[in-house]
Amino acid sequence: MLDALQQSLPFRWVRRCFQALPRRPFTLLFAVGLGLSLITAACSPNSTSSSTTAPAAPTQSVEVRIGYQKAATILNVLRTREDLAKTLADSGATVSWAEFPAGQPMLEALNAGSIDFGYTGEAPPIFAQAAGAPLLYVAYDPWSPKAEAIVVPEDSPIQSVADLKGKKVAVAKGSNTNYLLVAALEKAGLKFSDIEPAYLPPADARSAFEGRKVDAWAIWDPFLAVAESTAGARVIVDATGLAPNRGYYLASKSFVEQHPEQLKAVLDSVKQVSDWAAKNPTEVAEFLAPELKIDPAPLEKAEKRREYGVLPITDDVINDQQKIADTFQKIGLIPQKINVREVIWTEK
Structure with missing residues (x-):
C-alpha cells in the first residue's frame, strides 16, 4: 500500500513541491496540507471527478391566489377577516387577493393563470368555458331568484x-x-x-x-x-320561475389537481363565513356599506332576500347551467355548444 501510494501522481506532485519550495515553515505547512488533501481524495473509494452533491432546493410555499368582487359578499368578508390566511398557514401556504369589477375579467385572469379561485354568477363561467379556460365548478351558492x-x-x-x-x-x-x-x-x-x-x-x-x-x-x-x-x-x-340565479365557486384545473388540501381549506373557510353571513344580514350590510359607498339600508334589504350556502354541484344544477349555456349559444353570444358537465369537480 505504501509503495503504491509513493508511486501515485498526488504523492509525486507533493514530493516535487517539497523540492521546489523554499524551506519556509508557512509555505511548507501549506504544501503539506494541500498534498494531504489531494492524497485523501485520491485514496477515497467514493471519489469521482463530479462527486460534489448539489444542495437540496428549498421547499416552496404554496400561494393561493383568490379573485374577488367587492359586491360579492363572502369572499370580500373572508379577505378582511384574515381567517383563511391563518388556516392556510398551518399547511405552509399563503393567500393573496386580487379585486375585479365583474366576473368576466376575473375568469379571464383565471384563464391567464393569474388567479386560482373565484366566485361569479351563472353566466361568466359559461363564456369562460366557451373560450377554453381551464376552470372547474367546485361548489355553488343558491343566492336567490x-x-x-x-x-x-x-x-x-x-x-x-x-x-x-x-x-x-x-x-x-x-x-x-x-x-x-x-x-x-x-x-x-x-x-x-x-x-x-x-x-x-x-x-x-x-x-x-x-x-x-x-x-x-x-x-x-x-x-x-x-x-x-x-x-x-x-x-x-x-327571476322567479325564469332563472335560478345561482353563484358559483370556481377554480383552475391545475390548482384543484395540484393542491387539493388547500382547495378544501378554502371551501371550508368560505362555508364558515357563509354560515355567519346568513345569520347576520345587518352586520354584512354595515361591512359592505363603506366598501361599496352605498347606504346600509338597501344593502340590508338585499341581504335579507338572498340565500347563502357552499353546496356540491348536483345534476339539477348542471342541467340548469347547461340550459343557460344552450340559450347563449342559440342567440349567438357564445360561438359553439359547450358541455357544462365536463368542467364539474368531483371531490375524491
Missing part, C-alpha cells in the same frame, strides 16, 4: 315584459341578468332581437337609467336594491 330583476322608472308606462318590445334595455353583457332578460322575453313571446340591448356595467347602467337614456334595466343585488331605494325603480319581473 328574488335578487335579480328587470326594472323601469316608477312613472314609466311599461307595465310588463311584453311592453319592452322596441325599447332600450340596459344589461351587463354575459351576466346572469343577460340570461334573465332572454328568458323573460321568451316567456312573453318576444325574441331578444325585439329589444335594443344597451350593454353597460352596473355603474354606467345606473347613470343611464337615472338619466332616462334607457327604458329598462336588468340588474342584480345589491345594485337592484339601491335602484329600488334611491332611483325610483319599479320591478316588472324578477
